[in-house]
Amino acid sequence: MDVSGLVDTATGRQSRAIYSSEELYRQELERIFGRCWLFLVHTSQIPEAGDYFRTFMGEDDVIVIRQKDGTIKAFLNSCTHRGNRICRSDRGNAKAFTCNYHGWSFAPDGSLSAVPLEKEAYFGELDRSRLGLVPVAHVAEYKGLVFGCFDADPPSLEDYLGDAKFFLDVWLDAMPGGTSLVGETQKMVLASNWKLPVENVCGDGYHLGWAHAGAMRAVQSLDLAGLSVGNSSTDLDGGLSVAGLNGHMALTSLDGVSGYAFYPKPKPMLDYLEFNRPQVIERLGKVRGEQLWGSQINITIFPNLQFLPGLNWFRVYHPKGPGQIEQWTWAMVENDMPAEIQAAILDNQCLTFGLAGLFDNDDGDNLAACTEQSRGWRTAQMDVFTNMALNRSGPREGFPGDIAAGLVSEHNQRYFYRRWQEHMQADNWAGVPTYNINSVVAEETIDA
């Protein structure tokens, strides 16, 4: 389906049909979720051989398994006999995956290892070598984050992430011990189109002082770029909206501490930041060590991975039709953090952006209602707008990307819908443009 008229990046207009059309949704499964690198698992979640973790790539159910040699493989969670789900638990350790229906058994490397009555019922004519689990075409890791890709010929994961690595490393590589996801997967079903929470977190600082005003009053302990008491006090110098990173985005404050703005007792975290900042500056350079590490940063990896260093939540959105998602959230910690800080992070993540989190409930209601208001015969013909601060972006020294000043802008959302449109229009990766605008990665990095 031609989507050229459904999104106009130049004016910041989107048709509401993109949130409700079943036809467009099927096209998204093919051209976005079937083509892009998608987050599968953090290496900390499957440390040992035989450890597995079940997730989704689009609507495809996938098992990610640590192999004997330490590598990670992923397979469709579907029996090659008659299609049944072969793994029904969320995670664990297994020597084999045996299908509930007729008992075919698959080894962790995906091979079909046993078939009941193979000789008697198949007369020895079954070619087991052709009936292994279907592998995900590509699996690759970036500093603990494991991604999979169904496309036969995608860009490398490194190239796909591009300059977004500048921001990813503020969390993944600030401290030598790396990171872990802690706690179990917090799953929430929400009656929202998948694009709405992604564009909310990727760039919508606008709603923060309004939709979350009550929550912020209840838990905020530090100022967040002037957003603490409503939109009227917004400080455009207090943050950046960064896009133009191959479809990825960052929304960041620049004070080096406000990631901990929503902690009832931020002092232990602030002490941790202060104590370790010199070595982070050494690893990542001054811009990131002083201005970004410890700041509130919303990082979006297109299409459906988001994490917020500072608030320390990590989330993927699994689409379940045009009007529904499963939102999976974890708390993310640096392994060098003392245990009591890690525990406080998990607590605070649940308090703010968890199943009963103050902020998540504000957002969920708005996102579900925006989705519902795109489903009617008449409303589906209407448009919505992300036209704030049009044509007010540019480079900024020390940072990659096309940057608009401030946390309150719709700059990032326009880039998100631009990327969506680029993928939806392209037949394959060759038709998808690559852009790392104002690339500066490396100058100050340890791995330059």
Ligand code: FES
């Ligand atoms: S469907 Fe799995 S063994 Fe038959």
Ligand SMILES: [Fe+2]
């Ligand atoms: Fe929100």
